[in-house]
Amino acid sequence: METVTQTLDGIAALFNAQPTDRFSALREVGWKSFSAKGWPTRRDEEYKFTALDQLIKRKFTFTKSEVNSELDTQEMLSNFYAVDGHHLVFVNGQFRRNLSTIHSADLHITSFDEMTDEAVKKVVELTTSDSRATVQINQSFLSNGIVIEAAKSTDPLPVFIYHFNGAEGQNISFPRLHILANENAHLRCYEKSFQFTREAHFSSTIITADVARHASVRLTKLQTYGANEIALDNLFVQQAADSHFFANTFSFSGGLIRNNLEISINGEHAEANMYGLYLLDGQSHVDNHTVVDHKVANCNSNELYKGIVDEQATGVFNGKIFVRQPAQKTNAFQANNNIVMSDTATIHTKPQLEIWADDVKCSHGCTVGQMDEEALFYLQSRGIRAAAAKAMLLNAFAEETLAHVLLPEINEEITNLIHNRLDV
Amino acid sequence: MLKIKNLHASIEDKHILKGINLEVKPGEVHAIMGPNGSGKSTLASVLAGREDYEVTEGSVEFEGEDLLQLGVDERARKGIFLAFQYPVEIPGVSTTNFLKTALNQIRESRGQEPLNAPEFLKLMKEKMAWVEIDQSLLSRSLNEGFSGGEKKRNEIFQMAMLEPKLAILDETDSGLDIDALRIVSEGVNKLRSPKRAIIVVTHYQRLLDYIVPDFVHILYKGRIVKSGDKTLALKLEKEGYDWIKEEVAV
Numbered sequence: 276m277e278t279v280t281q282t283l284d285g286i287a288a289l290f291n292a293q294p295t296d297r298f299s300a301l302r303e304v305g306w307k308s309f310s311a312k313g314w315p316t317r318r319d320e321e322y323k324f325t326a327l328d329q330l331i332k333r334k335f336t337f338t339k340s341e342v343n344s345e346l347d348t349q350e351m352l353s354n355f356y357a358v359d360g361h362h363l364v365f366v367n368g369q370f371r372r373n374l375s376t377i378h379s380a381d382l383h384i385t386s387f388d389e390m391t392d393e394a395v396k397k398v399v400e401l402t403t404s405d406s407r408a409t410v411q412i413n414q415s416f417l418s419n420g421i422v423i424e425a426a427k428s429t430d431p432l433p434v435f436i437y438h439f440n441g442a443e444g445q446n447i448s449f450p451r452l453h454i455l456a457n458e459n460a461h462l463r464c465y466e467k468s469f470q471f472t473r474e475a476h477f478s479s480t481i482i483t484a485d486v487a488r489h490a491s492v493r494l495t496k497l498q499t500y501g502a503n504e505i506a507l508d509n510l511f512v513q514q515a516a517d518s519h520f521f522a523n524t525f526s527f528s529g530g531l532i533r534n535n536l537e538i539s540i541n542g543e544h545a546e547a548n549m550y551g552l553y554l555l556d557g558q559s560h561v562d563n564h565t566v567v568d569h570k571v572a573n574c575n576s577n578e579l580y581k582g583i584v585d586e587q588a589t590g591v592f593n594g595k596i597f598v599r600q601p602a603q604k605t606n607a608f609q610a611n612n613n614i615v616m617s618d619t620a621t622i623h624t625k626p627q628l629e630i631w632a633d634d635v636k637c638s639h640g641c642t643v644g645q646m647d648e649e650a651l652f653y654l655q656s657r658g659i660r661a662a663a664a665k666a667m668l669l670n671a672f673a674e675e676t677l678a679h680v681l682l683p684e685i686n687e688e689i690t691n692l693i694h695n696r697l698d699v
Numbered sequence: 700m701l702k703i704k705n706l707h708a709s710i711e712d713k714h715i716l717k718g719i720n721l722e723v724k725p726g727e728v729h730a731i732m733g734p735n736g737s738g739k740s741t742l743a744s745v746l747a748g749r750e751d752y753e754v755t756e757g758s759v760e761f762e763g764e765d766l767l768q769l770g771v772d773e774r775a776r777k778g779i780f781l782a783f784q785y786p787v788e789i790p791g792v793s794t795t796n797f798l799k800t801a802l803n804q805i806r807e808s809r810g811q812e813p814l815n816a817p818e819f820l821k822l823m824k825e826k827m828a829w830v831e832i833d834q835s836l837l838s839r840s841l842n843e844g845f846s847g848g849e850k851k852r853n854e855i856f857q858m859a860m861l862e863p864k865l866a867i868l869d870e871t872d873s874g875l876d877i878d879a880l881r882i883v884s885e886g887v888n889k890l891r892s893p894k895r896a897i898i899v900v901t902h903y904q905r906l907l908d909y910i911v912p913d914f915v916h917i918l919y920k921g922r923i924v925k926s927g928d929k930t931l932a933l934k935l936e937k938e939g940y941d942w943i944k945e946e947v948a949v
Contacts, residue, residue: 656780
């Protein structure tokens with residue numbers, strides 16, 4: 276059996292090659308934690324169906340890449356949504372203010388290189404004690420992250436976060452963002468990645484979000500990664516009283532996608548919503564691990580993830596709901612519905628409820644099935660051809676997850692992605 | 700139009716239809732009555748092409764063509780319509796969208812141009828009035844959360860939109876109160892035409908007060924044991940099915 280150190284040789288070399296700068300000490304902390312354990316294996320309960328050690332080794336080699344192409348900024352900018360808003364550009368995981376479009380009056384965007392050491396440390400420390408490899412690998416390569424802050428009682432223009440990965444031939448990226456919605460602020464964020472290389476690419480992202488009283492944050496992630504891309508995604512949310520949070524995660528493709536989404540509800544009358552769709556074919560592997568932690572009374576959480584998995588693709592869903600003893604009058608709903616389209620496609624789904632409070636309403640349900648034959652018969656009995664009837668049912672199944680994507684341009688883009696995949 | 704000869708059908712090795720013979724001509728309305736479990740709904744399902752049933756013997760011709768060779772959707776495009784006893788709820792698909800697709804696929808197979816949006820809406824408005832169905836219902840997910848009466852009205856509305864040659868109503872009266880029964884029946888009667896045949900499958904005579912049949916057939920233990928005109932239905936209403944059972948037993 277290979278030792279941890281052997282498998283991490285390549286990453287260690289990359290870690291050590293980083294120049295010494297003001298973030299070095301923080302990176303050192305991350306590396307110490309990461310390198311002690313390395314990647315989780317299938318023996319780790321949380322990675323049973325997404326054994327990172329094996330999957331990463333199979334799909335990616337950590338070696339130093341040379342700058343081998345010009346940065347095509349024109350091409351990057353052409354990918355901006357034609358919507359009035361803040362357009363934030365990350366190139367290979369590093370924030371680039373000069374390429375971004377920011378309306379300064381509306382929202383505060385501060386990058387780490389503009390912040391004091393103390394302020395950066397405060398943001399990074401939100402996750403320092405987290406022992407997960409997906410988190411610590413990011414801290415091991417900490418660079419220029421950002422803080423997005425919506426001031427009290429504001430409703431800023433939408434924020435678009437673009438990750439241009441693989442630019443100039445780079446093969447790894449480690450973006451880090453902190454979202455802060457102050458009291459009564461309402462923030463909408465849309466995140467999308469672009470693969471700027473034909474080579475394999477690895478990314479590990481951390482987004483932390485702090486949603487203050489009466490504030491709301493909506494974050495929609497559109498994941499259309501290449502077959503040779505690995506994306507380890509971490510989204511950790513803290514919610515104060517009367518706050519709302521929506522996560523919409525749409526995964527259409529990717530060699531390996533792992534989404535860790537964790538929401539901690541710390542104040543009463545808050546609401547957390549998690550919606551997701553994975554529409555997979557080829558050999559895509561998408562794993563959504565979610566946790567919602569009800570710590571206080573009188574809060575709601577709603578979760579709906581849907582999957583359509585075809586060809587040799589794999590979909591994994593694991594949804595944990597904790598309802599702590601003080602969290603009376605909690606309403607927590609969770610559902611994960613899957614349609615398996617081929618004999619070689621795989622679904623693993625696991626709901627986990629841990630409830631210590633006694634006066635709560637919680638429900639969860641997971642289904643894995645084929646098409647609804649009775650519905651298919653009904654549509655066909657009206658003259659609709661089998662293939663069209665099937666597409667109609669699958670589209671309807673998938674589109675249910677779109678209800679909370681409010682921006683028409685993005686909603687339409689996702690609808691089109693669904694149609695392109697499912698229509699005949 | 701429709702010729703059923705010695706039709707036998709089974710489901711999961713259970714022999715249900717045991718030699719049905721029936722001929723339906725354009726313009727005719729046939730009622731198929733019978734006690735529970737006699738095979739009425741099976742006959743409707745076999746004609747519509749439900750795959751759970753296996754035809755073990757006999758033939759069905761529709762306009763000279765072997766109906767049993769055709770798939771469900773092909774039958775519908777040839778002009779067969781089944782109004783379901785239990786219409787299926789389909790979340791996320793609106794009646795409007797689904798009917799537009801269905802109608803245009805049927806029109807395409809007839810060599811007609813697809814209807815554009817204004818033409819389709821005009822046709823919908825006209826047919827909605829027939830069964831007193833509301834636009835808001837049709838924008839919602841197909842049958843989802845509809846009352847029993849709304850579902851049945853939606854079936855007849857779809858029938859009015861698709862203008863089939865042969866309509867089969869499977870227990871359309873079940874679960875309807877008297878007002879809904881009247882509305883649904885009036886919708887069906889508007890569809891009666893010299894070119895269109897209708898088969899009404901029902902347990903009770905009351906539907907036939909509104910949709911007056913030309914012929915009444917009694918199905919019992921998988922066979923048509925008696926045929927007559929509308930007075931046969933009245934006799935069943937008065938005397939029940941017991942005399943039929945006795946007559947067959949003799």
